[in-house]
Amino acid sequence: MTASPAAAALTARAQEVSPRIVDDILTLVRQETSSYDLPGLATGLDLLRELTVQRLGRPDHEHRYPGGECGDTLTLTYAGTGTGTGTGAGHVLLVGHYDTVWPTGTLAGWEQLRPSDDGRDRLSGPGIFDMKTGLAQGIWALKLARESGAPLPTVTFLFNGDEEIGSLSSRPVIEEVAQKADVTLVLEPTAHGAVKTARKGTGIFQVTATGVEAHAGLAPQDGASAITALSEFVVAAAKVAAPDRGTTINTGLFKGGSAINVVAGQATAGVDIRVSSEAEQTRVDEELDAIKVSDPRVRIEIDHAWNRPPMTLNAASAPLLALAREVAREQGRDSLPDTAVGGASDANFVAALGLPVLCGMGAVGDGAHAQGEFIYPDTVPAQTALVAGVLGRLARPLRG
Structure with a gap:
């Protein structure tokens, strides 16, 4: 499908800056953030905040929630430029966890560039698929959306450091912030390119x-x-x-x-x-x-x-999925599939509140929680452009 001029410009810009996005992904991966390593998590969150500020400037509002025995949760809010009103307009929450399942020390000896049977490059590293690529892509998505000149919603990033162990500290923060936002996009990895609309x-x-x-x-x-x-x-x-x-x-x-x-x-x-x-x-x-x-x-x-709780495609989320598919078509994609998966994420909490949420807006790759988890770096531009395009549409009312 042929992309519209504005969408084509956005995807071209994403392609142009793709090496910088990948550099940011690898910067995050090189700082190990095991769910059980509090000093490592603190350093990792500081790095993530610094990277966000480098790309987007200082936030209009930020708050760090102490995690106790878990990693802290950080919210960074950037004021929008849109004038949309009504459900689904005005305020978007981007959720991503920075903790990983990998014990500190795993990075040593991990082969970063891995050959593949299909001839495509793969980048590997502890947490690169689940879900540090999604974090970097989300940051760059807002940057590219700003550069496009499109009206934008207010965007709040929520970075939590305990998702892999059940979001024990961050759950109430996620639920509170999601109820103040109009829609939530969770930057977890895709299911082979599909967004995740149902989770166990x-x-x-x-x-x-x-x-x-x-x-x-x-x-x-x-x-x-x-x-x-x-x-x-x-x-x-x-x-x-x-x-x-x-x-x-x-x-x-x-x-x-x-x-x-x-x-x-x-x-x-x-x-x-x-x-x-x-x-x-x-x-x-x-x-x-x-x-x-x-x-x-x-x-x-x-x-x-x-x-x-179990997550299903609720009535509030269906229009958001339709919008994401429309953006994908405008950017020249043939389709944007959705799927149900066995794993759970923080999207489960948001869906259970009856709020609009899409999960799996992040990396394309495979091997979550397994030695050799990887991403396809050639998908980074398209995934970043997709989130940027969705942000550009959410300054207007989302109509079901």
């Missing part, structure tokens, strides 16, 4: 088994093994999963006991649960609570910690 809800359950300690050789009969009982529970819990209904259950952490010759008196398991509906959430709760272990002397306690 997540549960991060902690299961504790309390048994009776005893000498494993002298009096094993006096003991009640927490490890054995918790193993039974984990096997039974796996059977509660219903992949055909979108429900998965994974025990990813298991620890317990005090010594090899002691019948374990304590054991814990961390269980990751994904559901596509509130009905499945209720079913999982009930069926996990109903699990019985063979030794009645062992007590099983379940912390039902539902972290993110």
Whole structure:
């Protein structure tokens, strides 16, 4: 499809500055920001703020929310130039997390430029796909939108440092700021170029088994093994999963006991649960609570910690998706697909409030949370131009 003159100019400018955008991406990647490394997170957020100010100037308003045991959350607001009124006009929230799943020290020895089977260059690094590319693209999107001369909404960037561990500190900030904005764009990576309009809800359950300690050789009969009982529970819990209904259950952490010759008196398991509906959430709760272990002397306690609600394409978000597709067509794209994914993000919180939100507006690549995660640098201009084009349209009312 042929791009309109204004859209063509925007995409051409994005192509022209693409090497600088990639440089900013790599600058962010080189500062490791593990979710559990508070000094690294603080340095990373300072770097991200500095980079934003370098590209966009000082914000009209900023606030740093202390994260406690999590990374801080930072909001930077740049006043708009548009005069649009009504739902969807005037104020856009751009959300992105700067923490990664990778432990500090992972960067050493990581191969940055990786060959690909399809002949395209790939750039790799811890957090480059999820989601430091999206952060840099979002900053440059506002810069390019400004340069285009189009009327612009007020834009608030929200950078949080605890998304990978459940947004435990930042969730109330996200919800508060999203309710003050007209629309939210989440700069998470795409699904092979598709935006994400549906995500599973997540549960991060902690299961504790309390048994009776005893000498494993002298009096094993006096003991009640927490490890054995918790193993039974984990096997039974796996059977509660219903992949055909979108429900998965994974025990990813298991620890317990005090010594090899002691019948374990304590054991814990961390269980990751994904559901596509509130009905499945209720079913999982009930069926996990109903699990019985063979030794009645062992007590099983379940912390039902539902972290993110399921996300669907709500009525408020549908016009925003239509707008993004219209911008994509104006920029010469044949289509802008959307999809449902198993992972959750901060978009889940916004969608649950009934507010307009699109997720997956960031990187094109693959391998989130896996060694070798990567982006295709040749997609950086188009993705940046897409967000810039959407910003340029949100100074006017968004009509459903």
